[in-house]
Amino acid sequence: MFAFIHKLGSPPHFWRLSGTMVPWFSWFAVVLIAVGTVGGLWVAPPDYQQLDAFRIIYFHVPSAWLSQFGYVVMAAAAAVGLIWRIKLAHAVAAACAPIGASFTVVALATGSIWGKPMWGTWWVWDARLTSTLVLLFLYFGYMALRAAIDDENRADRASALLAIIGVINIPIIKYSVEWWNTLHQPATISKIGKPSMDPEMLVPLLVMWLGFTFFFFAVLMVRTRAELIARERNKKWLREVIGRG
Amino acid sequence: MEFLTFGKYTWYVWSSVILSFVVLGANVWMARRLLRSRMETARRRLAAEEV
Numbered sequence: 039m040f041a042f043i044h045k046l047g048s049p050p051h052f053w054r055l056s057g058t059m060v061p062w063f064s065w066f067a068v069v070l071i072a073v074g075t076v077g078g079l080w081v082a083p084p085d086y087q088q089l090d091a092f093r094i095i096y097f098h099v100p101s102a103w104l105s106q107f108g109y110v111v112m113a114a115a116a117a118v119g120l121i122w123r124i125k126l127a128h129a130v131a132a133a134c135a136p137i138g139a140s141f142t143v144v145a146l147a148t149g150s151i152w153g154k155p156m157w158g159t160w161w162v163w164d165a166r167l168t169s170t171l172v173l174l175f176l177y178f179g180y181m182a183l184r185a186a187i188d189d190e191n192r193a194d195r196a197s198a199l200l201a202i203i204g205v206i207n208i209p210i211i212k213y214s215v216e217w218w219n220t221l222h223q224p225a226t227i228s229k230i231g232k233p234s235m236d237p238e239m240l241v242p243l244l245v246m247w248l249g250f251t252f253f254f255f256a257v258l259m260v261r262t263r264a265e266l267i268a269r270e271r272n273k274k275w276l277r278e279v280i281g282r283g
Numbered sequence: 284m285e286f287l288t289f290g291k292y293t294w295y296v297w298s299s300v301i302l303s304f305v306v307l308g309a310n311v312w313m314a315r316r317l318l319r320s321r322m323e324t325a326r327r328r329l330a331a332e333e334v
Contacts (some may be wrong), residue, residue, distance in 0.1 A: 044317060061327070071307070073298070079289075079296070079300070081288060086292075089290055089292065090289035090292045090296060090326050091289075091292040091295055091296065093292075093296050094295065094296060096297045097300060097302075097303040098299065101303065101306075136310075137310060140306050140309065140310055141306070143306070144302060144303055144306045145298075147302055148299040148302065148303065151295050151298055151299050151302075152295065154295065155292060155295055157293075188295045195286075241305070253307065253310075257310050257311065257314045260314040260315060260317075260318055261314045261317065261318075262320045263318055264314070264317040264318040267318070267321040267322060267324075267325050268321055271312060271325055273330065276325070277329060280322065280325045280326050280329055
């Protein structure tokens with residue numbers, strides 16, 4: 039197990055592996071997102087209450103999922119980097135932040151666009167919306183902290199601590215709709231056990247969710263490769279890779 | 284062209300779709316640009332050292 043983690047944590051191994059996986063993940067993402075978009079916009083029937091406005095769910099939910107999943111991946115990678123001093127883990131954490139932040143913006147914006155016709159307002163200081171806004175500020179704080187410290191090792195350690203502390207916000211976002219009285223509806227996908235959606239509506243949502251997840255990992259690998267070039271610039275393996283073109 | 288309309292929610296649905304695809308595209312573009320520029324910098328550095 040530890041041998042596997044150490045092999046995976048080796049930058050040259052990651053470079054080779056990601057070089058093979060990025061095209062596969064990208065194509066899976068393109069196909070799944072295309073299928074999910076067609077299914078969500080034109081195959082799924084309109085909701086009996088929200089009519090066609092509910093179709094925003096096919097973009098809002100996968101974005102909201104990535105905003106939280108991205109943070110968990112970032113915090114987990116930061117913890118691995120901090121505890122086991124695996125440099126690749128810090129590179130992964132640094133690469134997660136801009137992707138997660140961008141999807142948090144999409145989740146907030148699409149939620150706001152959906153809220154206007156359904157709630158009659160673009161924004162309310164409701165527990166789910168406010169905790170998601172805090173998540174966006176945590177991403178910004180993480181990126182600002184990294185950028186503010188010149189020494190790479192210190193930047194890695196300080197930003198890792200912030201990422202780990204900030205992970206407390208994830209269960210707050212998840213359970214905000216149960217702990218507090220909110221305008222936001224309760225969870226949709228986690229109710230697969232007792233379906234709250236018709237399969238015709240649920241399947242495109244699951245396809246989009248999978249497509250967005252493949253997309254996240256494809257972009258994460260590209261960004262991690264870019265991080266590795268900056269971090270491993272004096273290493274022999276990278277000089278050989280760069281030299282080969 | 285009727286399939287492009289979603290009743291009185293057309294604007295809301297399409298603005299969410301467009302925003303999502305713009306951000307997906309921007310993520311790809313920025314990640315690729317970052318990788319290319321880091322690669323270029325490293326290559327220039329290597330070439331300068333060899334001279």
